Structures are given as structure tokens and as C-alpha cells.
Amino acid sequence: MDLFSIVSCLFLFLLSLCLYLHFHTFPNKSSTNTGFKIYPIVGILPGFLKNRQRLLDWFTETLVKTPTNTAVTRRFGNIRGVVTANPKNVEHVLKTNFENYPKGNGFVSVLGNFLGRGIFNSDGEIWKVQRKTASYEFNTKSLRNFVMEDVVVELETRLIPTLEKASETERVMDLQDVLERFAFDNICKLAFNVDPGCLGGDGTVGAEFMQAFEDATVLSSGRFRYSFPYLWKIKRLLNIGSERHLRESISTVHEFADNIIRSRMESKLEKPQEDLLSRFMGHEYDNSPEFLRDIVISFILAGRDTTSSALTWFFWLLSSRPKIQENILKELETIRIQNRKNTGETFSFNELRSMQYLHAAISESMRLYPPVPADSKVCQNDDVLPDGTFVGKGWFLTYHTYAMGRMEKIWGKDCNEFRPERWLEDGVCRQESPFRYPVFHAGPRMCLGKDLAYIQMKSIAASLIERFEIDVLNKDMFPGYILSLTLRMKGGLPIRVRRR
Numbered sequence: 001m002d003l004f005s006i007v008s009c010l011f012l013f014l015l016s017l018c019l020y021l022h023f024h025t026f027p028n029k030s031s032t033n034t035g036f037k038i039y040p041i042v043g044i045l046p047g048f049l050k051n052r053q054r055l056l057d058w059f060t061e062t063l064v065k066t067p068t069n070t071a072v073t074r075r076f077g078n079i080r081g082v083v084t085a086n087p088k089n090v091e092h093v094l095k096t097n098f099e100n101y102p103k104g105n106g107f108v109s110v111l112g113n114f115l116g117r118g119i120f121n122s123d124g125e126i127w128k129v130q131r132k133t134a135s136y137e138f139n140t141k142s143l144r145n146f147v148m149e150d151v152v153v154e155l156e157t158r159l160i161p162t163l164e165k166a167s168e169t170e171r172v173m174d175l176q177d178v179l180e181r182f183a184f185d186n187i188c189k190l191a192f193n194v195d196p197g198c199l200g201g202d203g204t205v206g207a208e209f210m211q212a213f214e215d216a217t218v219l220s221s222g223r224f225r226y227s228f229p230y231l232w233k234i235k236r237l238l239n240i241g242s243e244r245h246l247r248e249s250i251s252t253v254h255e256f257a258d259n260i261i262r263s264r265m266e267s268k269l270e271k272p273q274e275d276l277l278s279r280f281m282g283h284e285y286d287n288s289p290e291f292l293r294d295i296v297i298s299f300i301l302a303g304r305d306t307t308s309s310a311l312t313w314f315f316w317l318l319s320s321r322p323k324i325q326e327n328i329l330k331e332l333e334t335i336r337i338q339n340r341k342n343t344g345e346t347f348s349f350n351e352l353r354s355m356q357y358l359h360a361a362i363s364e365s366m367r368l369y370p371p372v373p374a375d376s377k378v379c380q381n382d383d384v385l386p387d388g389t390f391v392g393k394g395w396f397l398t399y400h401t402y403a404m405g406r407m408e409k410i411w412g413k414d415c416n417e418f419r420p421e422r423w424l425e426d427g428v429c430r431q432e433s434p435f436r437y438p439v440f441h442a443g444p445r446m447c448l449g450k451d452l453a454y455i456q457m458k459s460i461a462a463s464l465i466e467r468f469e470i471d472v473l474n475k476d477m478f479p480g481y482i483l484s485l486t487l488r489m490k491g492g493l494p495i496r497v498r499r500r
Helices: 003-024 045-050 052-065 087-096 104-115 124-138 141-169 175-192 207-225 231-238 241-267 276-281 289-319 322-338 349-353 356-368 450-467
Strands: 070-075 079-084 375-378 396-399 468-472 481-483 487-489 494-499
Touching: 045 052, 052 070, 052 079, 052 481, 087 396, 104 207, 104 241, 104 289, 104 375, 124 276, 141 175, 141 450, 141 494, 175 207, 175 241, 175 276, 175 289, 175 450, 207 241, 207 289, 207 481, 231 241, 241 276, 241 289, 276 289, 289 322, 289 356, 289 450, 289 468, 289 487, 322 356, 322 450, 349 450, 356 450, 450 468
Parallel strands: 079 396
Antiparallel strands: 070 079, 375 396, 468 494, 481 487
């Protein structure tokens, strides 16, 4: 019997054990009324398997029922942890006791093949150096202008013409796919000033790169959701199944990025370019091609998946709420009148910033469907959270952004409703505490691209809403979600568009 057959037999045996325990034994009494059902040996595995297709809602339902919106959990293999949707706990972990909750070696190793030592997959000095450099660059006016110019060009030459063509032919299109292609082209220009041409172009430069990047993202994140946490390591060792596909996808991504980086380093252009690669090449900490590649890939991941995810859910929510669409259109019309601009003319940076209702609507959409629905840290030393929950050394701690958006204690009895007005005070979109609304994380790891992301999302949303009526097919049915490193819509978002 070969090794793979042995692993398969072991898996079937443990699965049978889980089912037996689920139906014939009682869980730990302490977790029956508050938190997850934790069984001997297998921990929460029976519940995990039962709810595997709806993990976010399972976690949410569990946390809602606990007195402090926090629950202790244990996975198969005696992997212990705490999951919380309590803002005081989030502030403690992400700010007050930040040094005690790094990413941790476990998290870093899961994504290490793909992201290497990039800013989203590192701790300590390596993270601090990247953070310091990125913090400076993201606050420069030149980078903001570079992003604005690129978004405008992509909108006018690709995104809007793509929807206009679909309007003329009355064909059904997948808006999620279109937004992902748009975002991928956009972020690749920002990252290393290369145009993959995935939306509206011939796609010959970056089609393979984009597909490999998407596969690597999905398969890497899938490692976190294995019923038996170490199974992916066995598959990687044997180079079989999803791990073989992942290795091939990562190789394609790395080769594409490496070629660009080496070409840029060899050319030694006299005039520095505005992209992130050029900006990081000017710093002395580590100029190796591998380190630069890790940085660039991390930013592509952040820029591509988050904005496209947020806008996909935003347009789905908007499709069944004509009154909210009307409010956005009125705001856009008012801004055009005030600035003496005609429909179709590009919105300026200041005009985008003045879109308070649209800002509130996008924020409200991300409250319910955050691009990154949960994030985890590892506890370095024994700790007690503000709500009294003990966290042991080596335990993981997950703050659940998706669940927090559905907590009555935070958002009130209408927490499950899409209501942009909750963000407005005297017509101005208020700032919410990042510990109650950690969509862009919080504390020292707060997302540096938050302001640029809002500008990009508002620019896209305003341009499309103003020009097109977007009819979502089956808009009254919940489409479901797919868990990758971000929250993607299952089956995409099929639409028909018509010119206004």
C-alpha cells in the first residue's frame, strides 16, 4: 500500500470517528450553551464539516449566542484558539497588546510559498522596514496622482467601453469578473508599471499571470480550511492534487514578476518611475530580486482582490434598492452642478472626496460583506482579553470582521439591514472606530491603502451608476460566497446593462 492510500484510509477513519462522535456522544458541557461544540480528540471538526459551505455564518451564529461575542475553539490536532467579535478584544489584540499577537510562524508558513516575506506575511524587523517605507510612499502626493491618473485612463479606455459594448449587444456579463480584471490591470500598473491587458486589451501580456495569480490565491487560502490541518503538508511533500497545481501556479507568478524586476534592475533608468517597485528599489534594506518580488506580489494581492470584492457586493446590494441608487444619483448631479461639469467628465480628487452618501453606501456594504472577512494572530505569551477570556501561549486568535458587522451590540437591532444613513451625521460620513469596524484592520497594521481604495471604488461606482442601469439577474436571491483570501461571490455577478 502506497503512502497516499494510507493517508486516504486514515482520513476515512477519522471522518467516521467524527460522525460517530457527533451523533453518539455529548460535547464538552462548557461549550454547549456558549460557543462551539468541542468533542474529545476531534474538537470542533464535526461542526466544521457540517457547516463547511457556510463557515462565516456558522461562526457568526455561534458568536452572537455567547455573552461576550467570544468563543474558545479547538481543532483536530489539539490546535487551540479564540474567535472574537468583541471590539474591546480587537483593540487589545491589534493595539494595546500588539507585540504579543504577531502573524506567527504557522500563518507565515501557510502563505510562505506564495507571498514569501512580503508585508502581509511577515513579522518583526522585516515587517517594520516594509511598513515604514510603504507608509511614507502611500502618503506622497505623487503616488496619489499616479493612482488617480491610472484609474481615469482605465475607466475611459476599458471599463466604460466594455459596459457600453455589452449594453449595445444586450448580452449577459459577469460584473465580478470584469471588476477583477479591471483591478488586476490597475494594480499591476501601480505595482510595477506593467499593463497585463486583462480587460479590454489583447490579454497576451498577462492572461496567464492573472489566472495563475488567482489559482495561487485560492489554493493557498484553502490550506487554512483543511479539516485535518497537516494534510496539505503531506500533499505538498508528495506533490499531488491541489498542492501540485499550487506549485505550478506560484512558479508562473514568480517567473513573471522576476522577469520584470530583473529587467528593471538591469536597465537602471535615469528617471525614476512612479510605481511601487521603483520606490522600493531605492531603499537599501534588501534589494534582492526575491525580496522585491515578495513586496510587489503582496501589494497586487491587496489591490486586486479587495476592491473588486467590495464593489461586487456593493452592486449586488444596490440592485434591489432603487431608493439608495436614486440618492447616489442625486448626490452626483449636485456635485456636477456645483462644479459646472457635464455627465461623462472625469471627477477630480476633491469631487470624489465630497461624495459623502456614496462613501457611506460603500462603507455600509463592506460592513456586511468585508473583503477580508476574518484575520488571525498568534499569542506569544499567556494573556487575558478584556472580556475575561484566557488565551494561551501558542493559541491562535481570530477577530471575525464578518460577524462583527452583524452584531446587534455594535450596530443596533437593524444590524442585518443595508442602511447607508447609519453612517451620516448632518450629511457627512462619520469615521467609525476601526476596532468596531476593522474592515481595513486597525492599530500598527492598519491598511495603508485605505484612502486610495476609497477613491478608486468611488470613482468606479460613480462612473458606472451615472452612465448605466445595471440589472442584476436573480437579484432577490442570495448568491452565496466563496472563501479565498478575500470574500468572492459564488458564481460571479451576472448582469445586463443599459445606457441611462
